[in-house]
Amino acid sequence: MNLMLRLIYGGGLRLNECLRLRVKDLDFTQNIIFVRDGKGGKDRSTLLPEQLKPILKKQLQRVLLLHQQDMADGFGEVWMPEALSRKYPSACRESGWQFVFPSDKLSVDPRSKATRRHHLSSSALQKAMKKAVRAAGLNKPASVHTLRHSFATHLLLKGVDLRQIQDYLGHANVETTMIYTHVVKDMRTPGVSPLDFLDEMCENSQ
Numbered sequence: 001m002n003l004m005l006r007l008i009y010g011g012g013l014r015l016n017e018c019l020r021l022r023v024k025d026l027d028f029t030q031n032i033i034f035v036r037d038g039k040g041g042k043d044r045s046t047l048l049p050e051q052l053k054p055i056l057k058k059q060l061q062r063v064l065l066l067h068q069q070d071m072a073d074g075f076g077e078v079w080m081p082e083a084l085s086r087k088y089p090s091a092c093r094e095s096g097w098q099f100v101f102p103s104d105k106l107s108v109d110p111r112s113k114a115t116r117r118h119h120l121s122s123s124a125l126q127k128a129m130k131k132a133v134r135a136a137g138l139n140k141p142a143s144v145h146t147l148r149h150s151f152a153t154h155l156l157l158k159g160v161d162l163r164q165i166q167d168y169l170g171h172a173n174v175e176t177t178m179i180y181t182h183v184v185k186d187m188r189t190p191g192v193s194p195l196d197f198l199d200e201m202c203e204n205s206q
Helices: 002-011 015-019 050-072 082-087 122-135 144-157 162-169 179-187 194-205
Strands: 032-035 044-047
Touching: 002 015, 002 044, 002 050, 002 122, 002 144, 015 122, 044 162, 122 144, 144 162, 144 179
Parallel strands: none
Antiparallel strands: 032 044
16 A cells, blocks of 8 residues: 555555556556546546665566466456457456556456456555554544645646646646645745844845
8 A cells, every 4th residue: 555655646646547557557667657537538647656666677577477376277368448449358357458557356347247457446545644644643633535646746846837737637627737836935945034134144245
């Protein structure tokens, strides 16, 4: 869960976008996360944090071993969007389409009745976030989505272009991203009253 929360913050992902990540969506060469069918049905790419790459590679090794075991047991299918399922009927068994964060247990799809390994649940991730907030002793409310807000705010503080942040977040309109500029104004280092550096000015003038 810790890895998922760090990935959400590091890439500005929505909760469900993190849960639905597939093995093929991580590009370790270019440090890119591909988000498929995000909000509004749009695809985009965002940042893959360098420091998470070793941990993610270990996670993918675990995923592939689990998939191999499922295949050996006569399972190994993963849920696919309907259009892709029709176009590539065998893709559901390919390693690249497996979820990066799979569930520990197989489950039966209530619609198709197929036994599959789905991704982890959103409630489990939300509980992990609440636990982390309590452990940190934070008094302000914070949710998984707060990490996405922090991603945008911290990039703005670092001087990253607003349009670039818009692309990372997948906002349709830059006006939505501009909300963070108001937050950043409140976080900048406040000015110093001239009375507080008057003595220094006098010393420098002598």
